[in-house]
Amino acid sequence: MMDADRAGSPDQTETSSGTAIDSIYRELRRRIIDGIYLPEQKLKIEHLRAGFQVSSSTVREALTRLTSDHLVTAEEHRGFRVTPMSMADLEDLTQARIVLECTALRDSISHATEDWERKLVRAYQRLTRAENRLLHDAASFETWEECNRDFHDALAANSHSMWLKRLRQLLFQQSERYRRLSSLVATSRAEVHAEHMAIFEAAIAHDAERAAALLLDHVWRAANVIRDNAALREALEKGSKRRPCSK
Amino acid sequence: MMDADRAGSPDQTETSSGTAIDSIYRELRRRIIDGIYLPEQKLKIEHLRAGFQVSSSTVREALTRLTSDHLVTAEEHRGFRVTPMSMADLEDLTQARIVLECTALRDSISHATEDWERKLVRAYQRLTRAENRLLHDAASFETWEECNRDFHDALAANSHSMWLKRLRQLLFQQSERYRRLSSLVATSRAEVHAEHMAIFEAAIAHDAERAAALLLDHVWRAANVIRDNAALREALEKGSKRRPCSK
DNA sequence: GAAGGCCATACTATCGATATTATATCCAGT
DNA sequence: ACTGGATATAATATCGATAGTATGGCCTTC
Numbered sequence: 364m365m366d367a368d369r370a371g372s373p374d375q376t377e378t379s380s381g382t383a384i385d386s387i388y389r390e391l392r393r394r395i396i397d398g399i400y401l402p403e404q405k406l407k408i409e410h411l412r413a414g415f416q417v418s419s420s421t422v423r424e425a426l427t428r429l430t431s432d433h434l435v436t437a438e439e440h441r442g443f444r445v446t447p448m449s450m451a452d453l454e455d456l457t458q459a460r461i462v463l464e465c466t467a468l469r470d471s472i473s474h475a476t477e478d479w480e481r482k483l484v485r486a487y488q489r490l491t492r493a494e495n496r497l498l499h500d501a502a503s504f505e506t507w508e509e510c511n512r513d514f515h516d517a518l519a520a521n522s523h524s525m526w527l528k529r530l531r532q533l534l535f536q537q538s539e540r541y542r543r544l545s546s547l548v549a550t551s552r553a554e555v556h557a558e559h560m561a562i563f564e565a566a567i568a569h570d571a572e573r574a575a576a577l578l579l580d581h582v583w584r585a586a587n588v589i590r591d592n593a594a595l596r597e598a599l600e601k602g603s604k605r606r607p608c609s610k
Numbered sequence: 611m612m613d614a615d616r617a618g619s620p621d622q623t624e625t626s627s628g629t630a631i632d633s634i635y636r637e638l639r640r641r642i643i644d645g646i647y648l649p650e651q652k653l654k655i656e657h658l659r660a661g662f663q664v665s666s667s668t669v670r671e672a673l674t675r676l677t678s679d680h681l682v683t684a685e686e687h688r689g690f691r692v693t694p695m696s697m698a699d700l701e702d703l704t705q706a707r708i709v710l711e712c713t714a715l716r717d718s719i720s721h722a723t724e725d726w727e728r729k730l731v732r733a734y735q736r737l738t739r740a741e742n743r744l745l746h747d748a749a750s751f752e753t754w755e756e757c758n759r760d761f762h763d764a765l766a767a768n769s770h771s772m773w774l775k776r777l778r779q780l781l782f783q784q785s786e787r788y789r790r791l792s793s794l795v796a797t798s799r800a801e802v803h804a805e806h807m808a809i810f811e812a813a814i815a816h817d818a819e820r821a822a823a824l825l826l827d828h829v830w831r832a833a834n835v836i837r838d839n840a841a842l843r844e845a846l847e848k849g850s851k852r853r854p855c856s857k
Numbered sequence: 858g859a860a861g862g863c864c865a866t867a868c869t870a871t872c873g874a875t876a877t878t879a880t881a882t883c884c885a886g887t
Numbered sequence: 888a889c890t891g892g893a894t895a896t897a898a899t900a901t902c903g904a905t906a907g908t909a910t911g912g913c914c915t916t917c
Contacts, residue, residue, distance in 0.1 A: 381878090382686055382900065409868070418902045420667055423870090427671055431678035439628050440908055442869060452772070459773035466709050525699070526706035529680075530777050628908090629870065656898070665872045670900090687878055689899060 387415055388425040395434045395445055396536070398543050402448040406435065432536060450590060453541050457586040460538060463531040464519065464582055465575040471521035472571040479521040480567060486510070486517035487563045494556045508539070514559065518566060518578070542585070545592035558584070634662055635672040642681045642692055643783070645790050649695040653682065679783060697837060700788050704833040707785060710778040711766065711829055712822040718768035719818040726768040727814060733757070733764035734810045741803045755786070761806065765813060765825070789832075792839035805831070 391411075394400050411422045426443045429435035436446045471479065493510040496503045512535065519531050558581040565574035638658075641647050658669045673690045676682035683693045718726065740757040743750045759782065766778050805828040812821035 384900075385686065407868070419869090420903095421901060424671065424674055424900090427674045428677070430675070439632070440869065455771045455773050458771050459777065462709065462713050462774070524702045524705050526702050526781065527709070530706065530780075533777075534773065631870075654898070666899090667873095668871060671870095687899065 383417055383421050384424045384428070387411075387417065387421060388428045390415075391425055391429055392432065392434060395429070396540050396543060398540070400445050402445050404445045406443045406445065408442065432533065434536075434540075448540060448544065453586060453590060456534060456537055456541075457582060460531075460534045461579050461582050463527060463534060464515070465578055467519035467522045467524070467527045467531050468566065468578055469571045469575050470524060470527065471519055472566055472569055472574060474521050474523060475569055476521065482520065483517045483563070483566060486514045487559070490514040490559060491556070494552060494559070498552060508542070512539070514563075518562070538585075541589050545589045555585075630664055630668050631671045631675070634658075634664065634668060635675045637662075638672055638676055639679065639681060642676070643787050643790060645787070647692050649692050651692045653690045653692065655689065679780065681783075681787075695787060695791065700833060700837060703781060703784055703788075704829060707778075707781045708826050708829050710774060710781060711762070712825055714766035714769045714771070714774045714778050715813065715825055716818045716822050717771060717774065718766055719813055719816055719821060721768050721770060722816055723768065729767065730764045730810070730813060733761045734806070737761040737806060738803070741799060741806070745799060755789070759786070761810075765809070785832075788836050792836045802832075 391400075391406075400406065406426060408419050408422050408426070411426075412419045415422065426435055427437070430437055430443075434446055435443050437443050490507075490510040490513070493503065493507040497507050515535060516532070519528055522528055558577065562574055562577045562581060565577055638647075638653075647653065653673060655666050655669050655673070658673075659666045662669065673682055674684070677684055677690075681693055682690050684690050737754075737757040737760070740750065740754040744754045762782060763779070766775055769775055805824065809821055809824045809828060812824055
């Protein structure tokens with residue numbers, strides 16, 4: 364009844380996920396990261412319920428889950444809203460990311476294995492292709508972002524610490540919000556690619572210190588690019604004090 | 611402001627919370643950390659609902675929230691259960707904690723202010739008292755744990771990075787689970803107190819490197835104590851493979 | 858004309874019941 | 888006996904409705 368819309372292939376066990384909560388959770392997450400829902404925007408249950416054609420409880424649980432990702436903030440008796448963004452938060456986030464990303468990378472390298480390196484090479488190559496394509500095809504941004512995420516995941520993947528990886532991923536997701544906000548069209552692609560390459564090579568060479576230092580720079584610069592670019596957008600931030608319309 | 615839930619107000623942080631979900635959330639969290647609910651134990655909604663005299667939705671949301679703390683794990687169509695514990699996880703957790711605790715402490719010291727130091731002194735003094743009391747009053751363990759938490763919170767409190775503090779707190783909470791599991795009766799109290807004192811003095815002296823190094827040792831040793839003590843309990847862990855009865 | 862309290866309105870929190878899905882049980886077929 | 892599968896059972900996911908709270912506007916009062 365409810366999933367009649369995407370029915371059709373009997374063999375396929377559900378495209379996105381079995382449970383409605385989960386698919387709504389994912390969709391909302393996407394919208395928040397993509398900036399479709401703006402920071403501090405109110406997320407009214409009734410409104411979303413109607414949009415998704417599900418019951419309020421379902422939306423409610425999806426929102427509660429988003430709270431774990433710190434993408435949504437709940438206030439008692441005042442419902443849910445998109446977690447705010449600010450330059451201060453970006454600064455903070457970047458600092459924390461550097462700690463986790465670099466630690467995880469060092470750890471990865473110190474446990475280096477054939478298998479990990481193979482995967483890292485693959486991720487790097489895909490990213491390289493995506494970065495080349497991006498030079499003349501601005502529409503492939505989506506793909507690039509995915510490859511970028513996979514590459515950074517791959518760098519950390521070999522760390523034995525699930526906790527480091529888990530927390531790292533949480534922060535990375537947060538940083539994606541900021542990256543989207545500042546449509547980083549103006550970024551000098553070449554530089555970013557050079558940074559990725561340098562990190563990759565240091566990692567493959569098992570030079571943990573060098574790799575970590577390069578990664579530190581990389582994360583830091585990316586944040587700077589966002590900050591500068593978002594200088595324009597900051598107006599938007601300040602403007603959001605006047606509570607953006609929810610409808 | 612918004613996360614004042616477990617802040618250092620010793621007077622009243624209580625059940626009187628406006629919403630039912632929240633009070634059940636807290637109670638469940640307490641039970642899990644205290645080990646009343648064992649690792650991997652199934653948390654059946656219907657059973658809890660009856661116990662708390664509330665509706666299933668309420669319990670469900672409380673459980674979903676616990677997922678953020680990684681105290682509860684949800685599997686699709688298979689409900690919720692207490693997140694497993696293992697020696698491997700303790701190892702991992704300790705490593706990650708060291709990174710965050712030490713970074714936060716360094717950061718705290720580098721921004722040192724009068725006010726912070728005052729608060730740190732107070733927390734240290736309370737902890738000292740609690741540790742003395744603990745020598746002849748084993749029942750005051752509860753209090754000690756609270757003071758210990760406050761002291762470590764205070765060490766990190768002056769860091770400007772909300773993210774570091776947030777993640778640090780998450781991991782600290784996790785470590786409390788392990789501390790409880792191994793009723794650390796046998797711990798040589800004197801040593802622990804000496805470690806606390808040394809960290810405190812280095813922090814007050816603004817010797818960030820020394821303080822961080824001492825804290826590293828402290829966290830590491832605490833984990834070792836737990837591991838050794840829990841060697842006995844490990845049987846329990848292995849035994850849990852045979853899924854503990856959920857009633 | 859401004860401060861303060863009261864009511865209508867809009868949501869949220871909570872409920873109890875139903876639809877779905879997994880797990881355990883039991884029976885046939887080899 | 889043992890595997891395979893149909894059915895009963897137990898829990899979960901989802902629903903739709905109601906009880907409870909905050910918020911903003913309106914009216915009274917000074």
